[in-house]
Amino acid sequence: MKKSKLVLWLLLTSVTVSGAAFVHFTLESPTTNYPTRNIQGIIMWGAGGATDTMSRAITPYVEPQLNKEIVLINRSGGAGAISTKYVHNKKPDGYTLLYGAENPQLHGVLGLSDIDYSEFYAVNVLARGISVIVSHPDQPWRSLKELMDDVKARPKEIKMGSTGPGGLPYVVGAMLGSEGAFEVIPVPFDGDGPAITALLGGHVDFLPSGFTATAEHIRSGRLIALAVVNDKEISLLPSVPPITLDYPSFKKFLPWGPFYGVFINKQAPRNVKETLTKAFHHGASNPQFIRFVNDFGAIPMNISGQEADEFLRKWQSVTTWLLHDAGATKKSPTIFEIPRP
Amino acid sequence: MSQAFEYFSMGWVDPYLFFLTALGTFAGIYVGAIPGLSVTMAVSILISFTFAWDVNEALALMAGVFMGGVYGGSRTAILLNIPGAPSAVVTALDGYPLAKRGEAGSAIGLSTVMSFIGGLIGIITLMIAAPIISEFTLMFxxxxxxxxxxxxxxxVGALSGESLAKGIFCAALGVTLGMIGLDPLTAEERFTFGNLELTGGVPYIAAMIGFFGIAEVFVQLHHLDIKPIRQNLEKILPSWKLVKKYLPLSLQTSGIGVIVGALPGTGGDIASLLAYDHAKRxxxxPSVPFGEGAYEGLIAAETANNAAVGGAYIPMLTLGMPGDAVTAVMIGALFIHGIQPGxxxxTETPHLFWFTVGNLTLANLCILIFGLTGIKLFSKIVQCPKGILLPIIVVLSVVGTYAIQNSVVDIYWMFGCGVLGYFLKMYGYQVAPIILGIILGPMIDVSYRRAALSVQNDIGLFFWEFLSNPISLILTASVFLILLNQFRNRKT
Incomplete structure (x- = not known):
C-alpha cells in the first residue's frame, strides 16, 4: 500500500516535469504562415524598469496588426545576457521576440557574453533616452562647468551616483573624463530610481541619469539639471543647456543614450522579418505611442533593418571605446572588430 | 477637506469601480496564494490588460490585486508550508505548525483579521503622514x-531552533547562495564557473519553494501512514479578547511594516522579518514557543506585510519613486496612462492620492470579507490523505516555479534546494535562516560597500558616520542593545 503510493507520487512528478518540458518544446514548432499562434516577448529587464515600461507600452499597438497576442515575460539577469542568449538559442521562427535595451552591445567588452545585436535583426529601435546631469539644489553648482571646475579643485571628494560599470552614469562619467582630470567618488546603486532617491536625500552630490526618471524632480525644483547630454536643447527642458555648449568636443559621442528596441534572431525567414517590421513600424507610428515616448522623456526613433544596424554599430563603437579608454573593459573592442569612432 | 472626501469616495460610490476593486482583491488573494505567481507579475500583466481603460479603473483593479495578493501569500504558507510570496515566509514559521496542530482554521482567521488591522494602519499612516514619512525615508x-x-x-538567533551553530551555518549558506551571479556593483561574475545561467543568480522564489515546500514533502514521505490531524473548525474568528490582547503588539509590528515598506528598496519580506524579530524580543x-505555532509570530508577520502595502504607496504618491517592486510597475502604468509620476x-492630479487611499481602504475591507469566507473548505486541504496532497503540492511547486520566468533551470534549482532542504531538516537544521540569508545577504553586501565607497574606504570615517547621524546612531544602538541583551540572557 505504502509502496504503491510512492510509485504514484513519483509518476505524477515525472508527468508534471515532462509536461512542462512538452509545453516548452511545442512552442517552437515551425510554420510557413506567420503568425499562426501567439508570440512570446522576452523583456530583458525586470518589471517596473524603463525597458519593461517601454515594452508594455508598445505591445498593445502592435498586437492588432499581427492578429495575435504577444505574451510578455520578464527575464532579467546577467545584465541582459541571459535573455539575449535565451532568445538567440530559440528556433529562429519569429515566435520569440527580444525586448531589449542597449546592454548586449557592451557584453563582449565586459566579458559577459559573445552575443550582441549583430546576431539579431532589429525589428524596431523604438526610442532612445536622453541623459541629463542633475545635482541637489543645496550644492553650489548651477552649470556643468561650475561642477567640473569644483571637481578639479577638490579631486576625490565629490560623490557621483552611478549604476555600475557600463551603466549610463558610468559612460557619461567616462565622457566627462575624456575632458581631462575627473576624479570623483562613484557610488553605485541598483538603478536610476535608487540613485535618484540617494541624490534627493543628499547621499550623493550629482548624478548623470536618464531624463525619464528625473524629469518631474527637475520640474518641481527638487533637483537641478546642469546639462543635457545631447547636441541641442530638448523641448521638455528648454532652459537647460546642451552639453556641447561648454564642451563642443562632445559632439563626437552624440547622439548617445540608452535605447529600447525589439529584436529577433537574424536567421528568421524573410517573411517573418517583414511582417514584424511592418507591424512594429505601424505601432510605433501611433500618435498615442509617440506621445507616451515624449512623456517618458525619450526621443522616438522607429527605425529598423539597415538604418537600425548603423545606429547600433555607432553606439557600440562610441561606447565600447569610451569604456576601454577609461579602463573599464575586460576585453579590448578590437577583439570584436569594433572600429574606433 | 470635502474635496478629499469626494475623491476618497470615488471608488465607493461608482458601482463599477467598486466592483473592480473587489474583483482585484479576490483575484489577488488567489494569485498571491499560488507560489511563483507574484503580485508584481500580476500587476505587470494588468498593464497590458487595462491599457485602453480609464486610469482610475486600472488603478482600482491594481490596488485590489496588490492588497489581496500580499494577504493571499499567507494561505499556502499556513496550509502547506509553501509561502505564496516572499513576504509570507515568516507567516509559515508559526502558521504551518498551527495547521499541523489542527488549528488551520483559527490560524487563517487570525491572519485575516491581523492583515486587516495591519493594512488599515498602513492606510491611515499613508493618509495622515505620507509627506513626513517620505522625507524621513530619504534620510536613510x-x-x-x-x-x-x-x-x-x-x-538568526530566533530562527535557528535547537542549535545556534546550525542556524548560523544555514544563514551563511543562504548568504553564499545570494552572492551567486553578477556582482550588483561591478557586474563581476561570482561563483558562476563561466555558466551563463548562473550569472542570473539563484532565483530566490524558486529556492524558497524548494526549501519550504518540496523539502517538507520529502519529510512527509516518512510519515505516509500517519493520519492527518483532524482540523478543529469550531472557532475560526479570533475572539475580541484575543484581538484586544494582541492590539499593542500588532500596532508596533504594523508601524515597523509601514516604515520598512516606505523605504525604497525594502518591501514586505524584510518588513515581516524585522517585525517577527521585534515580536520575539x-x-x-508567548502562547507557545516561537516557531511552534505562536500566535505572536503569526500576528507580527501578517500585520507587517500588509502594513507595508500602505507604506510602499507613500514614496510613490508623494515623490513618484517606487517603495517596492509592485509600486515600480504601477509607476510605469501611470506613465502609459499619460500621468507623470513625481x-x-x-498638486497636479490631486484626486490620485485620496482616490488611492479610498481604494486601498475598500480593498482592505474586501480582504476581511473574502478572507473569512471559505476557511472551512480550505482547512480541509490539510486533512486530505497525504497520498493525494503531496503530489498536488509538487505539481503546484513545479508549475509555480516555471511561471516565474518560464525557465526550466529554475525548476532544477527548486528541486535541488528541496533535496538539500530535506537533508538539512533530517539533521536538525532549520531552513528559515537560509531564506533569511538569501534575502539579507545581497542587501548587506551592497549597502556595506556603498557606505564604504561613500567615505573613500576610510575606516575611521566609516565608523564615525555610524555615530554622527541620528538615524544611524539609533540603529547602531539597537544592534548593540540586542547583542548585549542576548549575551546576558545566555549567561543566566
Missing part, C-alpha cells in the same frame, strides 16, 4: 540600510 543613507540588514540578520511568554503629482 546606505549605511542605514546596512544596519537595518544587520538587525534583520540578528534574527518583546514577548516574554513630486508634483499631489
Amino acid at each position: 543613507a546606505p549605511r542605514d540600510y546596512f544596519l537595518l540588514a544587520i538587525l534583520g540578520l540578528l534574527l 518583546i514577548t516574554k511568554d 513630486p508634483l503629482m499631489l
Whole structure:
C-alpha cells in the first residue's frame, strides 16, 4: 500500500516535469504562415524598469496588426545576457521576440557574453533616452562647468551616483573624463530610481541619469539639471543647456543614450522579418505611442533593418571605446572588430 | 477637506469601480496564494490588460490585486508550508505548525483579521503622514540600510531552533547562495564557473519553494501512514479578547511594516522579518514557543506585510519613486496612462492620492470579507490523505516555479534546494535562516560597500558616520542593545 503510493507520487512528478518540458518544446514548432499562434516577448529587464515600461507600452499597438497576442515575460539577469542568449538559442521562427535595451552591445567588452545585436535583426529601435546631469539644489553648482571646475579643485571628494560599470552614469562619467582630470567618488546603486532617491536625500552630490526618471524632480525644483547630454536643447527642458555648449568636443559621442528596441534572431525567414517590421513600424507610428515616448522623456526613433544596424554599430563603437579608454573593459573592442569612432 | 472626501469616495460610490476593486482583491488573494505567481507579475500583466481603460479603473483593479495578493501569500504558507510570496515566509514559521496542530482554521482567521488591522494602519499612516514619512525615508543613507540588514540578520538567533551553530551555518549558506551571479556593483561574475545561467543568480522564489515546500514533502514521505490531524473548525474568528490582547503588539509590528515598506528598496519580506524579530524580543511568554505555532509570530508577520502595502504607496504618491517592486510597475502604468509620476503629482492630479487611499481602504475591507469566507473548505486541504496532497503540492511547486520566468533551470534549482532542504531538516537544521540569508545577504553586501565607497574606504570615517547621524546612531544602538541583551540572557 505504502509502496504503491510512492510509485504514484513519483509518476505524477515525472508527468508534471515532462509536461512542462512538452509545453516548452511545442512552442517552437515551425510554420510557413506567420503568425499562426501567439508570440512570446522576452523583456530583458525586470518589471517596473524603463525597458519593461517601454515594452508594455508598445505591445498593445502592435498586437492588432499581427492578429495575435504577444505574451510578455520578464527575464532579467546577467545584465541582459541571459535573455539575449535565451532568445538567440530559440528556433529562429519569429515566435520569440527580444525586448531589449542597449546592454548586449557592451557584453563582449565586459566579458559577459559573445552575443550582441549583430546576431539579431532589429525589428524596431523604438526610442532612445536622453541623459541629463542633475545635482541637489543645496550644492553650489548651477552649470556643468561650475561642477567640473569644483571637481578639479577638490579631486576625490565629490560623490557621483552611478549604476555600475557600463551603466549610463558610468559612460557619461567616462565622457566627462575624456575632458581631462575627473576624479570623483562613484557610488553605485541598483538603478536610476535608487540613485535618484540617494541624490534627493543628499547621499550623493550629482548624478548623470536618464531624463525619464528625473524629469518631474527637475520640474518641481527638487533637483537641478546642469546639462543635457545631447547636441541641442530638448523641448521638455528648454532652459537647460546642451552639453556641447561648454564642451563642443562632445559632439563626437552624440547622439548617445540608452535605447529600447525589439529584436529577433537574424536567421528568421524573410517573411517573418517583414511582417514584424511592418507591424512594429505601424505601432510605433501611433500618435498615442509617440506621445507616451515624449512623456517618458525619450526621443522616438522607429527605425529598423539597415538604418537600425548603423545606429547600433555607432553606439557600440562610441561606447565600447569610451569604456576601454577609461579602463573599464575586460576585453579590448578590437577583439570584436569594433572600429574606433 | 470635502474635496478629499469626494475623491476618497470615488471608488465607493461608482458601482463599477467598486466592483473592480473587489474583483482585484479576490483575484489577488488567489494569485498571491499560488507560489511563483507574484503580485508584481500580476500587476505587470494588468498593464497590458487595462491599457485602453480609464486610469482610475486600472488603478482600482491594481490596488485590489496588490492588497489581496500580499494577504493571499499567507494561505499556502499556513496550509502547506509553501509561502505564496516572499513576504509570507515568516507567516509559515508559526502558521504551518498551527495547521499541523489542527488549528488551520483559527490560524487563517487570525491572519485575516491581523492583515486587516495591519493594512488599515498602513492606510491611515499613508493618509495622515505620507509627506513626513517620505522625507524621513530619504534620510536613510546606505549605511542605514546596512544596519537595518544587520538587525534583520540578528534574527538568526530566533530562527535557528535547537542549535545556534546550525542556524548560523544555514544563514551563511543562504548568504553564499545570494552572492551567486553578477556582482550588483561591478557586474563581476561570482561563483558562476563561466555558466551563463548562473550569472542570473539563484532565483530566490524558486529556492524558497524548494526549501519550504518540496523539502517538507520529502519529510512527509516518512510519515505516509500517519493520519492527518483532524482540523478543529469550531472557532475560526479570533475572539475580541484575543484581538484586544494582541492590539499593542500588532500596532508596533504594523508601524515597523509601514516604515520598512516606505523605504525604497525594502518591501514586505524584510518588513515581516524585522517585525517577527521585534515580536520575539518583546514577548516574554508567548502562547507557545516561537516557531511552534505562536500566535505572536503569526500576528507580527501578517500585520507587517500588509502594513507595508500602505507604506510602499507613500514614496510613490508623494515623490513618484517606487517603495517596492509592485509600486515600480504601477509607476510605469501611470506613465502609459499619460500621468507623470513625481513630486508634483499631489498638486497636479490631486484626486490620485485620496482616490488611492479610498481604494486601498475598500480593498482592505474586501480582504476581511473574502478572507473569512471559505476557511472551512480550505482547512480541509490539510486533512486530505497525504497520498493525494503531496503530489498536488509538487505539481503546484513545479508549475509555480516555471511561471516565474518560464525557465526550466529554475525548476532544477527548486528541486535541488528541496533535496538539500530535506537533508538539512533530517539533521536538525532549520531552513528559515537560509531564506533569511538569501534575502539579507545581497542587501548587506551592497549597502556595506556603498557606505564604504561613500567615505573613500576610510575606516575611521566609516565608523564615525555610524555615530554622527541620528538615524544611524539609533540603529547602531539597537544592534548593540540586542547583542548585549542576548549575551546576558545566555549567561543566566
